[in-house]
Amino acid sequence: MKQYASGRHFLQIPGPTNVPDRVLRAIDRPTIDHRSAEFAALGHDVLEGMKTVFRTSQPVVIYPASGTGAWEAALVNTLSPGDRVLMAETGQFATLWKKLAEKLGLEVVFLSGDWRHPADAAQIEAHLAEDKAHTIKAVCVVHNETSTGVTSDIAGIRKAIDRAGHPALFLVDTISSLASIDYRHDEWGVDVTVGGSQKGLMLPPGLSFNAISEKALSASGGAKLPRAYWSWQDMLSANSGGFFPYTPATNLLYGLREALHMLQEEGLDKVFERHARHASATRSAVRAWGLEILCQQPQAYSNSLTAVVLPDGHNADDLRNIILERFDMSLGTGLGKLAGKVFRIGHLGHFNDLMLAGTLSGVEMGLSLASIPHNKGGIMAALAFLSGVPEARTINTVALQ
Amino acid sequence: MKQYASGRHFLQIPGPTNVPDRVLRAIDRPTIDHRSAEFAALGHDVLEGMKTVFRTSQPVVIYPASGTGAWEAALVNTLSPGDRVLMAETGQFATLWKKLAEKLGLEVVFLSGDWRHPADAAQIEAHLAEDKAHTIKAVCVVHNETSTGVTSDIAGIRKAIDRAGHPALFLVDTISSLASIDYRHDEWGVDVTVGGSQKGLMLPPGLSFNAISEKALSASGGAKLPRAYWSWQDMLSANSGGFFPYTPATNLLYGLREALHMLQEEGLDKVFERHARHASATRSAVRAWGLEILCQQPQAYSNSLTAVVLPDGHNADDLRNIILERFDMSLGTGLGKLAGKVFRIGHLGHFNDLMLAGTLSGVEMGLSLASIPHNKGGIMAALAFLSGVPEARTINTVALQ
């Protein structure tokens, strides 16, 4: 049993994110008959609404499943056993997607990366250009690497594929960017986009998505990987009437409809600006502390999370535990090879300036309490950014006590 | 937009069932960090709690998925492409499970049935006895056919398999019986039991389960069907710490914990008695109306739903629509070949005598309004059963005001 904690928990992992009361209350409604006209109206609303979020006019399907399920769906609907896929190693989630592909019997060409840079369009282009026989059937990229806070340039990779004149499908994971960072399924020529509910969509986990291009749909006709639960055909056929081929997660769909209303009320462009602003403020704080941002390419900085590197000899999980115990805030742990080396600040979803100020204050106090060498005043830098009123002169650099 | 309806909707389809306020309120809580100690406690609670519901001491896994996903999981974890499985055609869901198996590349021996009787243990025994080469790798049976209201004798089928001395795995679907009708995973020697959240467990849809025998787990080592999302190995490994290999549907797990508390407070045996009592009362009403119960074998009557056959020339969906419009009650439609011929009354989950009385009253009025030939007084028969006070010989005729 968790010790009593007064006040509201700060859930600042990069997802699941803070679920708004409006969404929770929407979910907290009696389940209805999933074969009723009332349900069909709900089904249509969310299926159409999701298209605006993916910026697509092509079909989107909704699975009662975690994001991992939607990864699997993207692969099994388009590929056949033994097919080669080209994947870019951007971090832990790219690595997990690779392992999943291998479990399904695919052969993965993994373009290695250092987890501090985005996927390399030129490298992808080069590989594709060499693949004269078109043995590579798909290129898989994570748009926003949740483990590192690095965002890859999907439009650029699309162009690279086109330059190589390669027919591979283009599959993109937007689990931690969708509804937080600008993304355009149609304009960028993506074939399957994978999304999840528990990040920018502000929902609890339990729903995931595939946005599907004409080309992907057509590829699914010849794809031989066995599939049933994930099969697009059954799904799309039932969806046309607002229904699902098996019992959908109705209450989460209530929440999705409410979240779509909220995104529409705020406006997607403002949502993206807000995330960009909070990300900039966070990086201001990190720089003021004198700490290192994991991402080494400024144009690839993620707007939904920031991974911060601790100085050698300091364990990020010790810091996270101190912050959790003292300030009731959850921060993201370092995943995979980053374990203990970085912590991640989620600044996405249902969030605002003062929640960010509380978050960065908690980090700043935690750094002191954990005796991590740093300059004080990261919070001051963030407030200066957020208010648009520059800090005068310099805040004194303060030595650690 | 649905027209305004005063009062509470009667959701009397055989699932999703009426979700209790306690469960909805439990779900309506902020999502937490799925890697925290607080989450691990939740994970342990629900994983252990589910064992009591399946009456097993062996592992249970929980998927963020519909029941269809758990069907798929049961197959892909234990079987290899081309494996033969023996399935009993008890109704629409058995048929759907068969189709799913075929999509996954399995070869199904489908023991045909008339949708009015349970799976035939003798027929299963005969088939297995003939299969000297043990080419049949699994026997798949639906415990309670949601499309027909017929319950098969799982213990009896276990004995039949044993009598045949056949090593096939025994896979059972309890989606609409779990926590409603007595079921014993261990005692009955079942290898994989498939369950879902939205029926007797009183939750919204979105979670499903596999209870896994030692033998099944061992079979999974050699099973060659590709799998990742459904893979037991990753799941069990993460579960040992109270965690999940990918983001779990945390808020539904809150609801599951509450539902498990409720089942424990009532006591599983009382839960089963209650369902048996409501099923008997429902059949009393159906008989009094002079209508036919679809299930033709009294010992196979389902305790969670009753499918009622309409007289020739009358469409069950017309009746259902009248009842929905006039009385705001959802009843189950006839599925597959039963479309239009039967309607199904769900009497499972969070339910009580007066909810049943309201339900049967709605059916009785609907029969009148739809001009379905019937005797009046089904509700009287049900009340006599429920109160334990037999109806007097004649009901006084009362003039209408």
Add this chain to the structure above:
Amino acid sequence: MKQYASGRHFLQIPGPTNVPDRVLRAIDRPTIDHRSAEFAALGHDVLEGMKTVFRTSQPVVIYPASGTGAWEAALVNTLSPGDRVLMAETGQFATLWKKLAEKLGLEVVFLSGDWRHPADAAQIEAHLAEDKAHTIKAVCVVHNETSTGVTSDIAGIRKAIDRAGHPALFLVDTISSLASIDYRHDEWGVDVTVGGSQKGLMLPPGLSFNAISEKALSASGGAKLPRAYWSWQDMLSANSGGFFPYTPATNLLYGLREALHMLQEEGLDKVFERHARHASATRSAVRAWGLEILCQQPQAYSNSLTAVVLPDGHNADDLRNIILERFDMSLGTGLGKLAGKVFRIGHLGHFNDLMLAGTLSGVEMGLSLASIPHNKGGIMAALAFLSGVPEARTINTVALQ
């Protein structure tokens, strides 16, 4: 600790009534600053909305208080110590209002009644006609006596006062009729109408109302009873901006706004028809049982509740306890001199045909279990009324299974 009860409790007392989920969810929102513009919008909405419910264009005030508080407010704002008021003894609530008036230092002329008839307009007229000196300052009548299920004719009493040419104020309690039974504050020339939240308005208890005529407002200028919390002046002055003179019960106001939306969606006239229909159906059942309706004047039957008289020698509370224990339904007890002699069935608020059928089924079974002499089939009579399909001459006798 209450024993575990499966399914939904039937709250069939004549208030508090079953609160709809929509209202509960509206209440379940963070409290806001009661001095903010957002609050002012809420304040305006509910103050204006309540006028439509009282059918008035004059001011309505909302107290964070029970209905008893609104009784007190009606008196202390309009009267002075020692003032004489004429009250009609319609039942327990009329008696309690009289006691309250006496506690406040008023002199009550109490027109005695037998608790089975409405207030007698002729008797009121006679009293007023005799009061040449106009020592009577107010006439107080309960529109719908919650303790008896008798509705008085407010329009008729207004005419009686007018015929007597008497200047007394006319104060009316509509606590259990508002939003259930047709009521017209302006058209019927009522000076103060008293209402409460927990009946036809479908809210939890905690809010109460005064609708105030010009004449009443003017009388308040000279009224000498001390008042502060209940003072209309401060209230109206703050209300003009959408605010309140002290902290309002914000969350209940959220619920009120939602309830007003629901009433508007259904339409007040349909709301009244629905209540009339359920009341008729209930009386059909009572007559079929051969039991006596407490109200002895058919045109005064209440549409929001029905009080049923038990045969001599039978205790209504024993019956109520059996029904509560066996069927988890709360019925209203006999109040004051009716204790043990009657039980009351609430059929008001958020209610529908099948909830009523469940309710009457519970009563019918309870009558059997408590061995109260009665004819079976009250539920059949009610269903015949509700469906509009008359019962056949004879109900087929069906043997019990």
Add this chain to the structure above:
Amino acid sequence: MKQYASGRHFLQIPGPTNVPDRVLRAIDRPTIDHRSAEFAALGHDVLEGMKTVFRTSQPVVIYPASGTGAWEAALVNTLSPGDRVLMAETGQFATLWKKLAEKLGLEVVFLSGDWRHPADAAQIEAHLAEDKAHTIKAVCVVHNETSTGVTSDIAGIRKAIDRAGHPALFLVDTISSLASIDYRHDEWGVDVTVGGSQKGLMLPPGLSFNAISEKALSASGGAKLPRAYWSWQDMLSANSGGFFPYTPATNLLYGLREALHMLQEEGLDKVFERHARHASATRSAVRAWGLEILCQQPQAYSNSLTAVVLPDGHNADDLRNIILERFDMSLGTGLGKLAGKVFRIGHLGHFNDLMLAGTLSGVEMGLSLASIPHNKGGIMAALAFLSGVPEARTINTVALQ
């Protein structure tokens, strides 16, 4: 309609306070029969629980009313028309209580104050000592002045009354101190303590309280102010069975039970320490900004709110509006003669370090945006206090941009 605001509103007025989800969810439950055994258990729980909060073994009564109602109740139950009461002018709420007393027909001796100091025990003693005839029937003091953030020394005033040997009753308002600042009804010899739900008790507004000494109860026997709704006698008589003399605000009582559990889980002493800590941190920030705390006596600093004085020529409401619009935070306005001159920061109720950090960050940014002369770094001072890690040297004083 309020513009869409992402993230959680910061409700930092000194009440209503941020209502915890646990409390909101408790309130969001179906209303039950207020005459049932289940209700009686609830009634007992909350009536007993409130005694621990008031630190009394004497009766506590609960009104379905705002705090203003409980003020009125304290007076009408103990006093007679024309009685003299001694009140200390600590601020706006003391002034409102005085006006209320006058409206009820009491004669108030109002010890004038400058709204920046606590009630003066010596002055009270002197007045009482001079009142040889004991014409003063009650001394009324506001424990924590919500309008000023000044806390009076109730134990000290008790001693002053005792030194004067005066029999006056001692009535204390703890609306904004109860469950936030140490308070002892019995030990400090208070006769009536007035409390409300929407501050330290973390509930929405709508409940208020009187804790009643033996002496006060005995005084009520002879008190002649008319009373009915507020009458202790009826209330205590019904309370003995766990019930109420009129319909209670059942759903708010659900919330109260949950809030009492939460206070018990945290422990009242820890609750008080937490409030003291947050108040100290807040004052650190105010001092660092170079702004003036309204309260001029350090031992009288309030732990539940801090009122901050703006430099001449600056309007506090302009600042508050900027903060509301830019950062979605509500702060308390200056009341009465302090209008425009001060703003108030509520730091009470369900609150924690990071919520405070967010709050103070919002104020700091607001000061910049509103061009209020101040030194930057208040938030740094607060973080130093909260973390226990002192700021090194000094944060540079920064001139306003």
